[in-house]
Amino acid sequence: MKILVCLKQTFDTEAKITLDSNGKIESKGVSMIMNPYDEFAVEEALRIKEKGEGEVTVISVGGQQTQDALRQALAMGADKAVLVDPGEIELDEFSTATVLAKTIGGMEYDIILGGFRAIDDGSAQVVGRVAELLNIPVVNVVTKLEIEGGKALATREVEGGSEVIEVALPAAFTAQKGLNEPRYPSMKGIMKAKKKPMDKKTLADVGLDENQIAAKVKALSFSLPEARQAGKVIPGEAAEAAKELARLLREEAKVI
Amino acid sequence: MAANFLMPTRDQKFILKEWLPLEQVLSYEAFSEAYSMDDVDMILEQAHKMCREIIAPTNEEGDKNPAHLVDGKVILPESFKEAYDFVQENGWGTSNLDTEGGALPELLLTAVNEFILGANPAFAPYVGATTGSAKLIQTFGNDWQKGLFLPKMMEGAWSGTMCLTEPNAGSDVGDITTKAFPTETPGVYKIKGTKCFITAGDHNLTENIIHLLLARIEGAAQGTKGISLFIVPKYRVDDNGNITGSNDVTCVGVEHKMGLKASATAMLSFGDNNDCLGYLVGDPPDENGKAQGMAQMFQMMNGARYETGLMALAVAAVAYHNAAQYARERIQGRPLTNPKSDRLQIIKHADVRRMLMNMKAHNEAVRAMIYKTGFMMDVQHHDPDEGKRKMAAAYVDVTTPLIKAYASDVVWPLTGEAIQVYGGYGFSEEYPVAQSARDCKIYSIWEGTNYIQALDLIGRKWTMKNGEVFKAWMKDLKQTIESFGDKPEFAKEYAILSEAYKAYRGIQQKTMEFYMQQKFDLLPLFATRILHCTAKLYCGTLIVDQAVLAAGKMSELGADHFDYAFYRGKVEAARYYVRNIVPEVMCTAGIIADADTSVLDAPEEAFNF
Numbered sequence: 085m086k087i088l089v090c091l092k093q094t095f096d097t098e099a100k101i102t103l104d105s106n107g108k109i110e111s112k113g114v115s116m117i118m119n120p121y122d123e124f125a126v127e128e129a130l131r132i133k134e135k136g137e138g139e140v141t142v143i144s145v146g147g148q149q150t151q152d153a154l155r156q157a158l159a160m161g162a163d164k165a166v167l168v169d170p171g172e173i174e175l176d177e178f179s180t181a182t183v184l185a186k187t188i189g190g191m192e193y194d195i196i197l198g199g200f201r202a203i204d205d206g207s208a209q210v211v212g213r214v215a216e217l218l219n220i221p222v223v224n225v226v227t228k229l230e231i232e233g234g235k236a237l238a239t240r241e242v243e244g245g246s247e248v249i250e251v252a253l254p255a256a257f258t259a260q261k262g263l264n265e266p267r268y269p270s271m272k273g274i275m276k277a278k279k280k281p282m283d284k285k286t287l288a289d290v291g292l293d294e295n296q297i298a299a300k301v302k303a304l305s306f307s308l309p310e311a312r313q314a315g316k317v318i319p320g321e322a323a324e325a326a327k328e329l330a331r332l333l334r335e336e337a338k339v340i
Numbered sequence: 341m342a343a344n345f346l347m348p349t350r351d352q353k354f355i356l357k358e359w360l361p362l363e364q365v366l367s368y369e370a371f372s373e374a375y376s377m378d379d380v381d382m383i384l385e386q387a388h389k390m391c392r393e394i395i396a397p398t399n400e401e402g403d404k405n406p407a408h409l410v411d412g413k414v415i416l417p418e419s420f421k422e423a424y425d426f427v428q429e430n431g432w433g434t435s436n437l438d439t440e441g442g443a444l445p446e447l448l449l450t451a452v453n454e455f456i457l458g459a460n461p462a463f464a465p466y467v468g469a470t471t472g473s474a475k476l477i478q479t480f481g482n483d484w485q486k487g488l489f490l491p492k493m494m495e496g497a498w499s500g501t502m503c504l505t506e507p508n509a510g511s512d513v514g515d516i517t518t519k520a521f522p523t524e525t526p527g528v529y530k531i532k533g534t535k536c537f538i539t540a541g542d543h544n545l546t547e548n549i550i551h552l553l554l555a556r557i558e559g560a561a562q563g564t565k566g567i568s569l570f571i572v573p574k575y576r577v578d579d580n581g582n583i584t585g586s587n588d589v590t591c592v593g594v595e596h597k598m599g600l601k602a603s604a605t606a607m608l609s610f611g612d613n614n615d616c617l618g619y620l621v622g623d624p625p626d627e628n629g630k631a632q633g634m635a636q637m638f639q640m641m642n643g644a645r646y647e648t649g650l651m652a653l654a655v656a657a658v659a660y661h662n663a664a665q666y667a668r669e670r671i672q673g674r675p676l677t678n679p680k681s682d683r684l685q686i687i688k689h690a691d692v693r694r695m696l697m698n699m700k701a702h703n704e705a706v707r708a709m710i711y712k713t714g715f716m717m718d719v720q721h722h723d724p725d726e727g728k729r730k731m732a733a734a735y736v737d738v739t740t741p742l743i744k745a746y747a748s749d750v751v752w753p754l755t756g757e758a759i760q761v762y763g764g765y766g767f768s769e770e771y772p773v774a775q776s777a778r779d780c781k782i783y784s785i786w787e788g789t790n791y792i793q794a795l796d797l798i799g800r801k802w803t804m805k806n807g808e809v810f811k812a813w814m815k816d817l818k819q820t821i822e823s824f825g826d827k828p829e830f831a832k833e834y835a836i837l838s839e840a841y842k843a844y845r846g847i848q849q850k851t852m853e854f855y856m857q858q859k860f861d862l863l864p865l866f867a868t869r870i871l872h873c874t875a876k877l878y879c880g881t882l883i884v885d886q887a888v889l890a891a892g893k894m895s896e897l898g899a900d901h902f903d904y905a906f907y908r909g910k911v912e913a914a915r916y917y918v919r920n921i922v923p924e925v926m927c928t929a930g931i932i933a934d935a936d937t938s939v940l941d942a943p944e945e946a947f948n949f
Contacts (some may be wrong), residue, residue: 103566115385117539234418268394271431275374275442277382 090198091122093153110222121199124259157279159269165228176299200258215256344663345396368722374442389457402602428496450714457654473500512565532611541606543590561629569633588616599778649743652751659758659776660699663880705879745793746875748783794867843929887914
């Protein structure tokens with residue numbers, strides 16, 4: 085069983101987001117993590133492998149720093165990593181998916197996994213696009229996955245409940261929270277990770293040039309949420325204050 | 341409420357990746373296959389994540405549910421078991437003794453342990469005591485002992501303790517009364533006696549507890565030289581490590597303490613039914629009744645003293661970061677200069693800022709001191725050059741009492757200051773730092789009280805090898821101070837440290853005079869203060885050494901860089917420490933020169949009033 089996991093490095097969930105002088109998101113000095121939804125995907129891949137035989141390869145598109153996220157996956161137990169560094173160009177979901185699909189196209193695989201979305205841009209497109217480009221089925225927002233006899237039974241969230249889908253392999257699946265509890269890398273895992281292969285490629289190595297992956301979507305501007313307004317203290321006796329509160333909720337906030 | 345586990349990793353990363361030569365350590369044979377500099381961030385981040393998500397959540401539960409005795413067994417909160425298993429099974433604990441399995445160098449392990457200790461200071465001793473006692477077996481045990489006990493202790497199935505103190509023999513360890521009687525099997529003895537204040541002495545985290553116990557074999561010499569070390573399991577085991585039954589070890593009580601409430605401090609009774617077996621570590625006493633136990637135990641003791649300094653630092657750091665966060669959020673009071681303007685975040689008030697700086701500067705100075713010794717421990721054990729190994733061993737000998745006593749003496753006022761930042765809320769258990777203050781007080785007492793550390797410094801470390809060891813250490817210190825001489829931005833710091841160095845030499849001279857004049861009474865009077873002076877001079881030198889590096893980074897990066905505030909903070913912390921704390925060395929030198937004896941002159945009866 086060959087399992088590929090597409091993963092992305094994102095800002096730490098606790099990072100403070102600021103904009104630089106050009107209005108772009110400031111990435112300097114921000115600590116980076118593996119996208120938490122991709123962590124579910126890595127964990128699921130490892131569990132599938134551990135049930136039988138298999139090999140888990142993690143793939144990412146990004147610069148040198150992205151290696152840290154791949155190394156974390158290797159420390160968790162993945163066998164190999166592939167990093168495609170597209171250089172200093174702007175990527176959108178189309179570009180990333182194109183690079184991934186082209187890279188994966190040259191590899192053997194039975195299962196492709198990824199988080200259903202990344203916590204930074206939240207577009208929830210990449211794995212679906214990869215599946216489309218590779219012409220294989222994709223099942224999204226999976227909360228349970230069983231593999232048997234060349235087929236997969238995937239439980240996914242639907243409005244108000246869940247549905248179970250049977251699909252023939254090869255197929256792609258995107259992980260939703262609840263699929264599993266990702267493991268922490270152990271000390272030994274971290275030690276072994278450095279001996280595992282990390283295949284670093286350029287765009288040319290995967291047979292693409294910049295024009296073929298030019299972004300189709302451009303972000304025009306970014307803005308930070310408005311700072312939270314200070315709360316209001318209503319003075320006076322409890323009964324009076326409660327009356328005033330009800331009035332404010334009705335007339336000013338218009339919520340009751 | 342338990343202290344939130346707030347501990348940024350930036351200063352630790354500065355120490356490991358910019359200040360100390362970790363690369364040199366990783367090039368040693370023991371580590372070069374296993375680790376490279378690229379692994380450092382991942383190790384720190386993953387350890388930190390484990391502390392945040394798995395260990396820190398146990399802190400409040402432990403503080404609210406102290407270790408307690410039920411039917412002769414100590415019960416701990418359920419979450420402690422999960423955290424203990426996690427740490428041990430994932431290689432962050434005792435398995436770091438396994439040098440063939442990729443043990444972390446001491447320097448890196450120090451950072452990992454600082455996080456673990458900060459996340460829950462009452463939990464960490466269960467792991468620490470196991471590691472310390474396993475290390476004793478690893479160093480001094482025979483093949484049978486190592487093969488039987490080490491694997492189980494490393495994987496977390498069994499834990500360990502060290503049993504020294506008895507109800508009537510604490511600091512006077514030479515007066516212990518626990519006895520060992522030979523049996524027909526060589527190396528196996530019957531143990532009889534009572535031990536108290538045993539950290540992690542009993543609990544329900546592991547299936548067995550392996551006590552490393554000091555006892556006197558019948559007929560051995562009196563005092564410390566007749567003491568032997570024994571492995572005494574709580575339950576007996578066969579050669580395959582299966583538990584076969586009781587070993588007549590009973591827990592007769594746990595202490596009710598002001599802090600570290602979930603760390604079980606047990607009183608243990610060995611051999612009530614005359615059926616407690618202990619396995620001798622090393623050889624039986626020689627024909628003069630001289631045994632090996634104290635020397636063996638000192639290995640663990642020195643490790644425990646280093647660790648105690650680190651505990652104090654970790655608690656102080658968490659208290660500081662909690663207080664700093666609160667000071668940024670809490671709005672109270674208007675500026676002195678403009679009483680009509682809006683109320684301010686309290687971090688903007690100079691006196692609050694002073695308290696925060698005092699905590700920050702002490703923490704960074706103490707961290708520099710501890711990690712530097714961590715580095716020296718790696719050199720001591722792994723450098724290919726024998727001369728360097730010996731030099732490093734001597735260095736560690738000198739700094740161990742400083743680390744233990746200085747860090748654990750300053751943590752008490754520092755956590756007090758963290759409470760002060762919170763104002764009235766700080767005194768309330770609803771807020772996080774009250775627990776930090778309660779937890780840290782023991783550190784100045786256990787593992788040899790701080791007065792014992794002070795005697796160790798002036799009685800032993802000053803005079804080791806006719807004083808050559810300390811002289812070499814002072815020379816090294818002097819060289820570092822001299823290296824600041826051509827840094828104009830640190831001219832004042834250079835001047836203060838040079839003066840403090842001179843004053844310290846004066847203290848040494850004066851102390852020698854007391855010896856010569858046989859005024860032995862004066863030595864205990866000043867010992868603790870001399871230790872503090874040594875640490876202040878040393879910490880001041882190290883923190884300026886860091887600041888020189890940080891100042892270089894500041895001008896390289898410029899004020900707009902995201903890391904500028906960190907480096908600027910380091911430079912200001914060094915200035916604060918040297919200008920506000922180091923001058924106390926000069927003051928103490930004056931006090932000692934004056935040889936004031938008011939303490940001794942006051943009749944005992946004066947203390948009735």
